[in-house]
Amino acid sequence: MAGSGSAFSNITSFLRTQQPSSQPLDSSLFLSAPSSAPFLGSRSMMSFEGEGGKGCNGSFFRAFDMDDNGDECMDEYFHQPEKKRRLSASQVQFLEKSFEEENKLEPERKTKLAKDLGLQPRQVAIWFQNRRARWKNKQLEKDYETLHASFESLKSNYDCLLKEKDKLKAEVASLTEKVLARGKQEGHMKQAESESEETKGLLHLQEQEPPQRLLLQSVSEGEGSKVSSVVGGCKQEDISSARSDILDSDSPHYTDGVHSALLEHGDSSYVFEPDQSDMSQDEEDNLSKSLYPSYLFPKLEEDVDYSDPPESSCNFGFPEEDHVLWTWAYY
DNA sequence: TTGTGTTTTATTGCCTCC
DNA sequence: GGAGGCAATAAAACACAA
Numbered sequence: 001m002a003g004s005g006s007a008f009s010n011i012t013s014f015l016r017t018q019q020p021s022s023q024p025l026d027s028s029l030f031l032s033a034p035s036s037a038p039f040l041g042s043r044s045m046m047s048f049e050g051e052g053g054k055g056c057n058g059s060f061f062r063a064f065d066m067d068d069n070g071d072e073c074m075d076e077y078f079h080q081p082e083k084k085r086r087l088s089a090s091q092v093q094f095l096e097k098s099f100e101e102e103n104k105l106e107p108e109r110k111t112k113l114a115k116d117l118g119l120q121p122r123q124v125a126i127w128f129q130n131r132r133a134r135w136k137n138k139q140l141e142k143d144y145e146t147l148h149a150s151f152e153s154l155k156s157n158y159d160c161l162l163k164e165k166d167k168l169k170a171e172v173a174s175l176t177e178k179v180l181a182r183g184k185q186e187g188h189m190k191q192a193e194s195e196s197e198e199t200k201g202l203l204h205l206q207e208q209e210p211p212q213r214l215l216l217q218s219v220s221e222g223e224g225s226k227v228s229s230v231v232g233g234c235k236q237e238d239i240s241s242a243r244s245d246i247l248d249s250d251s252p253h254y255t256d257g258v259h260s261a262l263l264e265h266g267d268s269s270y271v272f273e274p275d276q277s278d279m280s281q282d283e284e285d286n287l288s289k290s291l292y293p294s295y296l297f298p299k300l301e302e303d304v305d306y307s308d309p310p311e312s313s314c315n316f317g318f319p320e321e322d323h324v325l326w327t328w329a330y331y
Numbered sequence: 332t333t334g335t336g337t338t339t340t341a342t343t344g345c346c347t348c349c
Numbered sequence: 350g351g352a353g354g355c356a357a358t359a360a361a362a363c364a365c366a367a
Binding site (some may be wrong): 086105200 | 362
C-alpha cells in the first residue's frame, strides 16, 4: 500500500513525542498489523470472533498485551474472563488528532487508522461514533449555556421594564388625581361665578326690550346650567358640551358670543344651539388650558379635527387599561 | 476496602442512503 | 439489501470519598 508506509512513519514519530523516554513505546502501535492478523499485539483487543461477551472463552487473541506488564502477565490474561480494555493514552491522542481534522470517518481513513494503531477498523469506527456523541453533548451544553445566559439577560430587562411601567402607571394615577381635584375646585368657582353672572344678567334684562330679554333667559336656563357643571361632575353630557365648544369654535356665529348671534339673526332658534356660554372663545380656551395641563392636549394648539376620538385610531402608546383615562384626558 | 458516581468501550435496534 | 450513522443502553474500567 502506498500510503501505509508514510502513515506508519507519521504515527511512529507522533507516538514517540507522546511517550516518556523511560517508557517503552506501545509495541502494538509499531506492529501495523495487517487486517488478516487483527489481534496481534493490541493492548485493547476484544474478542471479535466470540461476540456475546461475558463467559466467552475466546480470549486468546485479545489477551496478548506486550505493553502493560510484559510477558509476566500473559498467564493472567489466559485465565481472565473477557474484559474491555481501554485504548492507551497515545492511541486516544492520535485518534483525537484525527478527529479534530475530520469528525467523519471514511472507509479508507478508517482502515488506515486501524492499521496504524493496531486496532480493528470496527474499533476505530466505534471510537469515532462515541466521540461524535460526546462532542454533540458538549455542543448541547454550550448551546444551553448560551441560551440560558441570553434568557437571564432578557428576563432582567423585562423585569426592569415592568418596574418602569408600574412607576409610570403610578405617576399617571397621581397626576390624574391632581387634575380631577383641580377640576372640581375650578368647577365650584365657575358655578359660583356663573350664578353671580346670571343674577347680573337678570338685573340687566329688566332694562331691555321684552323679546331679547325672553331669549336670553332661555339661554341662561338651558345652556348656562350645563356649562356650570362641565368641570365639576365630568358627566358625559358635560363632556360633549365642552367638546362642542371646540368643534364649533370656527363658526362665524360665535365669534362674538351669544349676543351678536342673536342680534344678527333675530331668530329664537339660535338660542338653543349648543354651547353658548357667557365666556368668549378665548376665555374658554384659557379655562381649558388651565384645567388640563398642556401635555394632556398635545394637539390643542394646532388646527386639528377633533371629531375623531383618539381611540378609533390608536392609544398614543398607552396600554388598553390606561386608555379610558387617556380618552377622558383628551377631551 | 468498598460503595458510588463517572467515563469509556461496545452492542443493539432503527433509520437513511445508495 | 447492505453499509453506515445515531440514540439508547449495557457493562467494564476508573476515580474517589468514607
